[in-house]
Amino acid sequence: MSPTSQHTVVPYGVAIQSAIAEGKLPQMKALLAKRNQKGDEPKDLKNAYEQLAREVARLEQH
Numbered sequence: 921m922s923p924t925s926q927h928t929v930v931p932y933g934v935a936i937q938s939a940i941a942e943g944k945l946p947q948m949k950a951l952l953a954k955r956n957q958k959g960d961e962p963k964d965l966k967n968a969y970e971q972l973a974r975e976v977a978r979l980e981q982h
Contacts, residue, residue, distance in 0.1 A: 936968040940975050948976050 932951075939947040955961075955969050 932965055933968050936972050940972060943979070945976065945979050948972055948979075952976060 936948075936951055939951055952969065952972060961969070
């Protein structure tokens with residue numbers, strides 16, 4: 921199984937969506953800090969991280 925398979929992506933996607941839904945800024949920041957900065961992540965995970973970053977920015981403005 922490749923490291924970019926759906927099985928690897930799902931836990932992170934669930935954690936990201938859960939943190940956003942619950943509005944937990946510290947958890948969102950922790951997830952962003954763990955992001956692989958190489959840019960070789962699957963498109964779904966990349967989109968989830970981008971959504972997470974937008975939500976962190978939105979919450980920090982308030």
